[in-house]
Amino acid sequence: MRVLIRGGLVVGRQAALADVLVADGRVHEVGPSLSARGASVIDAEGCWVGPAFVDLHTHLREPGNEDAETIESGARAGAVGGYGALVAMPNTDPALDSVAAVRFVLEVGRRAAIDVAAAASITVGRRGQDLTAMAELVEIGVRLFTDDGTAVRDPAVLRRALTYARPLGVRIAEHAEDADLVGDGVMNEGTWSGRLGLTGRPAVAELVTVLRDIELARETGGSLHILHVSTAAALAAIVRARREGVDVTTEVTPHHLTLDESACASYDANFKVNPPLRTAADVAALQRALRDGEIDAVATDHAPHAPETKDQAFDEAPAGVLGLEHAAALTLEALGGLGSDPQRFFDLLSRRPAALAGLRGPRCPQGLGQHGGWVELGDEAHLVVFDPRRQWVVDRATLQSRARNTPYHGREMTGRAVVTMVGGRVVARDGAPA
């Protein structure tokens, strides 16, 4: 099967107008005016053609909460959003804390529309005490470990994890919020929480955990990843530590890049998320850092919840929002829209997250594709054709996810994956699964 992607801006080592011929699941030829003989043609004029997106942070809810999402439905949502691979988060029920649990996700994932990798928890049952069988989990393809949902509360346990993981070449990823400072907070602590009478989660709860984790990574020489950084202060601490040589990477979510705490004034739990939506100044700082290349990846923290659970009082509803289907448009918006640098766009959505997930290079787990490439001859054809001008309106009724908890319902977006290709096969087209 041959597919010709014609006339797009191919974002490889350089960005240049070219055709891409895909054959037998690989990039067969890149160049001007390629012959379409024997190939089906995708018109990519005005579009950016690059490596399919890779999400570092997807909650697929299976096993345990299939009312909210399944591996199959989450992967479909990813395909529609332009993703070729995603990393399933381990806070399922049971948690992905064993070889058997991770194998289950990988095996079900093999039948999904896109590549499904899995992170495993740092501690057994995410209870913050005993380390999981990290070396064995690495053997079956785990490249990220996290107790996401919460930070590892006991610094001795985190220190042990960073130390143990060091020779395994994997990263310890932290949901950096201090549980005691967070208390029973439900939104950012500040002027809005005070007026709304909602209990706050202070920004300093993120900062103290980030600072603690950085010092432990510095001391152990371990590799640390800070999930969904949300405040200017924590981000500054990460940037500083990296300049000082600490191996720390970070990601930011589309919602923290585009929404601030004032959205909570509606008391609509679709704006409830952890860490919470922060101040407008934090949003501006995150956007600036994104453009300056100080953030490694945009990661969705796609967190589906069954409708009846979100339809509760703000302080009772679970935290989390959907992300996969609108992340790329929001990333483009945060980068500055049409005039933004397509290289940076693909670095943030594909190349860096692919590298951090171990989906790029020699350590790519068996059975999963090589993602985040340069669109060069011989590359596996995990590609996205992204139209940065395409306008569309988010409608929660038409999402591929089983859940409906998007904070962007009714919002007009600019930019959409018009074709997503995994292994040379079109898996989604124009917002619908193929």
Add this chain to the structure above:
Amino acid sequence: MSTIRGRSLLSLSDLTRDDLIEVLDAAESFVEVHRRTVKKVPALRGRVVASLFYEESTRTRLSFETAAKRLSADVLSLAVASSSVKKGESLRDTIATIEALGIDAVVLRHRASGAAEQVARYVPDVRVINAGDGQHQHPTQGLLDAFTVRQVLAERQGARGSETGSALFAGLHVLIVGDIRHSRVARSDIDAYAALGAEIRVVAPPTLLPPGIETWPVQVVDRLDDTLEWADIVSLLRLQHERGTGRFVPSLAEFTATFGLTVERLTRVRPEALIMHPGPINRGVELDAAVADAPAAVITRQVANGVPIRMAVLFLTIAGNREDEP
């Protein structure tokens, strides 16, 4: 344009001075109804008001239900605090059920901040009256506090409150003492007094101040003793220690020693000042028992004004149009 007539009352934060005066004036006319032998007007005949209290508050519930009955409305009282919530029925389901019964308004008390906003979204055609939502707002309490202040100050001048408009609030020194952070009453009071032109000071241990207080239209004072003589109104808030807010201070005894209105402190309050408390009082915590019974205390007046204020709110939000004047 009036933002109260024919609209839900969820918060006092979006009411203008004219809106507030409209409610106070209407309440004054309903005080007169109370003096009649037949304490009922037909203003809301044929209308149905549901009272939905997810948090038990006999006093507020009875006050609303009495107000509705005096306006000749039919009252549908759902004791949800004890029944359906425990069966796991959601707020949305309960509201849908009672909406099907053809209600005109719902009076809602809920432990969650924002519950009234949510219900108003669920049933856009029904007037929602917030009878207290979590730590957010308690609009009718704010209104009745302002009403009581105007009533007492006007009486001293031999006038009716309605003859004074908002004049008596101009530059009035209102001191609010205690747990501002967790108090829906404080938020509604501050909105009302600020819109009416009063000067507001708050005094509390810093742990009981809400985040962002510096953006509120109030001046924060550290010590109660430094500001007692300044006050025309001393408004005390309930310390809700049964909900764990006691943890925000080292002990109740220390709170009383530093922020309680003791008999000794009462001597430094100006003689013409009013002492207020939304109730229920923790005697010996926010104030000494004897202070609650002092002549300056208008706490029983506040309670008595609950019915006329709620009549005014029900009437304006449900009937709405001027042609329906009582």
